[in-house]
Amino acid sequence: MSSFWHEFVSLDLPPILTALFSSLSCALIGNYLVLRRQSLMGDAISHAVLPGIVLAFLISGTRSSFAVFIGASIAGICSALLIEVIRKIGQVETGASMGVVFSIFFALGVLLMEQAAANNIDLDADCLLHGQLETIFWLPPQNVFEILRLSTLSQLPNEVFVSVAVFVFISIFIILFYKELKLFSFDEALAKTLGFNPSVLYYVFISLTAFSVVAAFKAVGSILVIAMIICPATTARLFTDKLKTQILLSMFFTIIATIAGYVCGAFMPIWLGFENSINTAGMISVISGLLLLMSVFLAPRYGILAQKISRHRLQLQVIREDILGLIYRVEETKKGITKDEIVKTLRKFSSDYFIKNAYSSLLKNGLISERNDTVILTEAGNIGAVPLLRKHRLWETYLVNRVGLNPDHVHNTAEALEHYTDQELTEKLQERVKNPETDPHGKKIP
Amino acid sequence: MIHPPIPAKQSDSSLSKYPEHSATNPLSVHAMTVAYHQKPVLWDIDYDAPLGSLIAIVGPNGAGKTTFMKACLEIIPVASGTIEFWGAPYAKGRARIGYVPQRESVDWDFPISALEVVTMGRYGKLGWFRRVKKEDRDLAFKFLDDVGLADFASRQINQLSGGQQQRVFLARALAQEAELYFMDEPFAGVDAATERAIIEILQKLKNHGKTVICVHHDLTTVPEYFDNVMLLNTRVIAAGSVKEVFTQENLKKTYGGKLTLLDEVSEAIAKAKGS
Numbered sequence: 001m002s003s004f005w006h007e008f009v010s011l012d013l014p015p016i017l018t019a020l021f022s023s024l025s026c027a028l029i030g031n032y033l034v035l036r037r038q039s040l041m042g043d044a045i046s047h048a049v050l051p052g053i054v055l056a057f058l059i060s061g062t063r064s065s066f067a068v069f070i071g072a073s074i075a076g077i078c079s080a081l082l083i084e085v086i087r088k089i090g091q092v093e094t095g096a097s098m099g100v101v102f103s104i105f106f107a108l109g110v111l112l113m114e115q116a117a118a119n120n121i122d123l124d125a126d127c128l129l130h131g132q133l134e135t136i137f138w139l140p141p142q143n144v145f146e147i148l149r150l151s152t153l154s155q156l157p158n159e160v161f162v163s164v165a166v167f168v169f170i171s172i173f174i175i176l177f178y179k180e181l182k183l184f185s186f187d188e189a190l191a192k193t194l195g196f197n198p199s200v201l202y203y204v205f206i207s208l209t210a211f212s213v214v215a216a217f218k219a220v221g222s223i224l225v226i227a228m229i230i231c232p233a234t235t236a237r238l239f240t241d242k243l244k245t246q247i248l249l250s251m252f253f254t255i256i257a258t259i260a261g262y263v264c265g266a267f268m269p270i271w272l273g274f275e276n277s278i279n280t281a282g283m284i285s286v287i288s289g290l291l292l293l294m295s296v297f298l299a300p301r302y303g304i305l306a307q308k309i310s311r312h313r314l315q316l317q318v319i320r321e322d323i324l325g326l327i328y329r330v331e332e333t334k335k336g337i338t339k340d341e342i343v344k345t346l347r348k349f350s351s352d353y354f355i356k357n358a359y360s361s362l363l364k365n366g367l368i369s370e371r372n373d374t375v376i377l378t379e380a381g382n383i384g385a386v387p388l389l390r391k392h393r394l395w396e397t398y399l400v401n402r403v404g405l406n407p408d409h410v411h412n413t414a415e416a417l418e419h420y421t422d423q424e425l426t427e428k429l430q431e432r433v434k435n436p437e438t439d440p441h442g443k444k445i446p
Numbered sequence: 447m448i449h450p451p452i453p454a455k456q457s458d459s460s461l462s463k464y465p466e467h468s469a470t471n472p473l474s475v476h477a478m479t480v481a482y483h484q485k486p487v488l489w490d491i492d493y494d495a496p497l498g499s500l501i502a503i504v505g506p507n508g509a510g511k512t513t514f515m516k517a518c519l520e521i522i523p524v525a526s527g528t529i530e531f532w533g534a535p536y537a538k539g540r541a542r543i544g545y546v547p548q549r550e551s552v553d554w555d556f557p558i559s560a561l562e563v564v565t566m567g568r569y570g571k572l573g574w575f576r577r578v579k580k581e582d583r584d585l586a587f588k589f590l591d592d593v594g595l596a597d598f599a600s601r602q603i604n605q606l607s608g609g610q611q612q613r614v615f616l617a618r619a620l621a622q623e624a625e626l627y628f629m630d631e632p633f634a635g636v637d638a639a640t641e642r643a644i645i646e647i648l649q650k651l652k653n654h655g656k657t658v659i660c661v662h663h664d665l666t667t668v669p670e671y672f673d674n675v676m677l678l679n680t681r682v683i684a685a686g687s688v689k690e691v692f693t694q695e696n697l698k699k700t701y702g703g704k705l706t707l708l709d710e711v712s713e714a715i716a717k718a719k720g721s
Binding site: 182 | 543547551557558562569573574602618
């Protein structure tokens with residue numbers, strides 16, 4: 001094995017795996033927290049675990065991740081229970097009770113840590129808050145075949161095992177209780193009346209939140225856990241309206257953010273000629289935030305850009321139809337109209353930019369043509385205009401006969417409605433107004 | 447699908463000693479009091495819902511109509527009192543009870559389709575662990591079709607109008623195939639056509655021997671839509687057939703703004719206990 005690969009396997013692979021699986025756990029849980037509008041629960045728990053970690057450390061005397069994991073989980077679950085208790089007894093909103101609990105727990109953790117420092121025990125607060133991915137490493141043998149042996153793999157750092165185990169555990173839980181979790185996230189009262197005890201599920205879920213937060217500790221640090229809980233789920237929501245797809249997509253985004261984040265943090269600075277790599281956990285969170293930001297703009301349906309485009313298209317379509325209708329009406333009276341007159345007439349509905357764009361698109365598609373100065377409808381244009389005029393005049397008839405408006409009040413309303421009237425609505429409409437020959441102004445309905 | 451009411455065993459009912467509560471009634475409430483921050487929201491409610499009728503609960507805002515439903519369904523705790531369904535506690539009757547909450551009670555942004563929401567009505571019959579099967583989805587689709595929304599089955603629920611959302615909730619309750627339904631303002635914010643569609647469905651339920659209890663706001667339609675009415679304002683002002691109790695006098699008592707001595711004493715209790 002080349003020395004590059006050996007270095008990669010021993011120094012980079014363990015942190016990547018740890019970061020990946022702990023971020024995946026957070027993302028899975030995050031889907032439900034975000035949907036339940038409880039995303040800050042992850043943040044609250046991640047702060048509240050601090051005293052658990054310090055106590056576990058003080059009692060066991062080791063930095064073994066197993067002891068730390070147990071201590072942190074116990075503290076996390078206690079804080080979640082306390083949040084519920086305070087919310088119920090104090091009858092305050094969840095946010096307030098979260099704030100109270102996590103700040104007290106965190107303060108307690110800081111006090112304990114100072115106590116530990118006074119006893120000459122080294123516990124670095126920075127590591128707990130920002131993650132210490134870089135300290136996770138593995139010393140595998142040089143030989144590839146040796147590496148794949150079970151006995152060698154079992155020497156992988158504990159953090160890798162903990163994060164994989166938590167991920168597997170959470171995945172199984174979500175698969176087994178998919179139906180129940182969906183029900184309980186969407187409508188807790190219904191869950192109750194259907195005989196599912198929501199508090200059982202709630203406490204299991206909160207425990208899992210604690211596990212995933214604690215497992216993510218080493219990888220992304222307590223402050224950055226919140227990014228992995230919120231970003232992938234929120235990003236995925238922008239791409240789909242289905243819960244299952246959302247969950248799968250959030251995992252996909254997590255994988256991208258983790259790998260890209262690690263590469264950017266660990267390798268990029270060195271490739272760019274800097275001396276030191278930067279905090280990979282921070283980079284992972286930054287990338288997941290960037291993915292979210294990009295999706296806010298670029299997502300196919302809910303993205304800002306897509307909504308702008310579809311509004312733009314709709315407006316163009318409306319103006320195109322207005323131009324066809326206008327020419328049709330003018331031709332009905334055996335007169336002609338010029339391009340400038342069209343622009344002038346339609347100016348009250350839209351901007352010149354849209355009108356000119358719509359005009360050239362009609363010209364290009366052969367729906368209208370220019371003869372000298374006059375604009376006329378082609379045969380195709382005529383076929384396009386007839387249903388529009390029909391809808392318009394049916395609406396005018398409806399507004400006068402059924403709604404009781406004056407004939408001189410109905411043109412603009414009908415003008416707006418005609419663009420959104422499909423075939424089915426047209427049929428209903430002509431049934432209601434009994435298929436008349438002419439509209440209220442005495443014009444023929446084509 | 448008429449299920450004859452199953453008479454409860456004597457031992458199930460703690461209300462059997464009161465002759466006014468019959469075990470054939472789908473709902474019997476005895477001396478129910480619900481308090482919020484020490485102040486009673488519902489006070490000493492006695493009520494019996496007659497089998498196979500459409501019942502309206504009417505009363506001013508803050509009268510405790512929604513609270514009454516939620517307390518019956520054990521969604522919120524009662525301070526005291528007994529509630530029985532067919533002469534047995536809620537846990538025994540639960541599978542036969544359907545609930546349509548207010549539309550605002552859920553997050554309509556949730557990534558879920560109309561059909562999936564209706565399918566949730568089947569979850570109670572499925573219980574823990576068991577997955578949704580094709581039969582459940584087919585049945586849910588049938589109920590969605592019954593409320594006229596077959597074409598909208600795969601729509602995300604936020605892309606439905608208010609009236610359509612209300613009908614999705616109704617279809618979900620129908621999917622529970624219950625015998626007693628609690629509906630919290632099923633007509634809120636729906637257009638006239640939807641209102642007619644909903645009332646037709648309620649009539650159909652009644653013709654199948656089911657009992658439907660609705661929180662209702664439009665007093666003018668009470669006589670047309672409902673057989674029975676409960677006039678509620680913290681206490682039951684009157685309850686019975688629409689013909690007998692839906693009178694000017696009772697309505698005045700229910701909606702009249704003047705504080706009674708009981709209101710005053712309840713304020714005093716709240717103040718004393720709260721401080």
